[in-house]
Amino acid sequence: MAISNRRRSKRIIQNGGDCRQRETKVKTIRRIAIVMSLLTFGLLAGCSSTHNAQQSQGIPKRIVSLTPNNTEILFALGAGSRVVGVTNACDYPPEARNLPKVGDTNINIEKVAALKPDLIVAHKLLNNSAIKRLRELGFRVIATNPETIAQVECAIKEIGAQVGASTKAAHIAELIQRTFDETKKRYINSQPVNVLVVVQASPLWAAGPGTFVDEMLMTLNCKNAAGDAKPGFSMFPVETAIAKDPDVIVVTREEDKYFFTKSEIWKHTKAVKNGRVVVVNPDLLFRAGPRLALGLAELEHAIRLK
The missing domain is CATH 3.40.50.1980 (Nitrogenase molybdenum iron protein domain)
Incomplete structure (x- = not known):
């Protein structure tokens, strides 16, 4: 049933979340620019597209997220307490709003470095120039770029593997896939x-x-x-x-x-x-x-x- 479907969807969000409509205060041009930049880039197919951070370096204790979606993923995986920096656009979950800011679509490399992260989670194309510079400085960076539901599931699994939460990541990905599969069957x-x-x-x-x-x-x-x-x-x-x-x-x-x-x-x-x-x-x-x-x-x- 649709009601149970909505309940199942909510279980994948840490701390539940408030499903009521939030009033959007961001200016129209800024909103469109962010949407376009995040969602119209291409993506390498499959779950193995961005294995570019070395898991052998251990489970990270200080994580910086450079995009709102990665911030949400990290908190959903239970790694929120280890996130030490986010962007101005990272507004969910609510506790992310109080974390130190490292920029918006333009990342302040000095602010990132000052936080001394042992993992940085970025968007492969939106943060392309920042990724290059941060790697040159020796920082461990993982970059994803999902544009389909299946690729979002892959990104969640990959980030989960990097932060020591593979089991939880697999569970979240499975719940997303099940939600879409069951919904499709209802209306076929x-x-x-x-x-x-x-x-x-x-x-x-x-x-x-x-x-x-x-x-x-x-x-x-x-x-x-x-x-x-x-x-x-x-x-x-x-x-x-x-x-x-x-x-x-x-x-x-x-x-x-x-x-x-x-x-x-x-x-x-x-x-x-x-x-x-x-x-x-x-x-x-x-x-x-x-x-x-x-x-x-x-x-x-x-x-x-x-």
């Missing part, structure tokens, strides 16, 4: 629902193919209204989107929901006429970590159970 014979997932209302940015969102929609047997857009997150012509006449419009901010419900040009779409403009926490949809399973459950609730 259901009538497809046409869904537009919006990153920004005006100008319109949508989630196209090659995103976690697209994979979630396929799992729910939904049609991505932006499925023929450019891969990743990109501007999507309003006329094209309206012509698709989505059954449901998913947004990530209350102000975007207000925009669609009050817009003269959108008022004749099925989603607006039927009151199917729904808000979902963007971190559950866009962040490559354990909460993607919870994001699937939230999408299921918003699309299939209303």
Whole structure:
């Protein structure tokens, strides 16, 4: 059942977490830039793509995370007490907000070095220049770059192996996979629902193919209204989107929901006429970590159970 699915998803998050919608205060341009930079890069396939830190150096006691998704993974693995530095964007779990900051998309190498980490967990492409410099300084760095659900599971396992939490990592990965598999079975014979997932209302940015969102929609047997857009997150012509006449419009901010419900040009779409403009926490949809399973459950609730 969908309710048990949501409960199972929550078990993979350390300390449970609050599933209520958080109000997003980040400026629109900054939000899109971070989403684009994190989720539109390519990835080497398989779980063996980034074995670039030596496990023989032992279990780390001081870890610095250079991206929000890696911070979430580390805390979910039970290594949160060993995390000594994060970025300004690392806002989950709440205790991560109080840790020393080493930058945002631009990493301050001196601040990282001052924390004396014995492991740095980075994004392979977003942190590319920082990774090179940190390795030159002799720091142990592991870099991941997942862009599919399966590759997120691989990243969790790899980080788990590096921090001495392989068993827990395997359990988290298995729960994510089971959540997606069981959800897909529930809707395999259901009538497809046409869904537009919006990153920004005006100008319109949508989630196209090659995103976690697209994979979630396929799992729910939904049609991505932006499925023929450019891969990743990109501007999507309003006329094209309206012509698709989505059954449901998913947004990530209350102000975007207000925009669609009050817009003269959108008022004749099925989603607006039927009151199917729904808000979902963007971190559950866009962040490559354990909460993607919870994001699937939230999408299921918003699309299939209303």
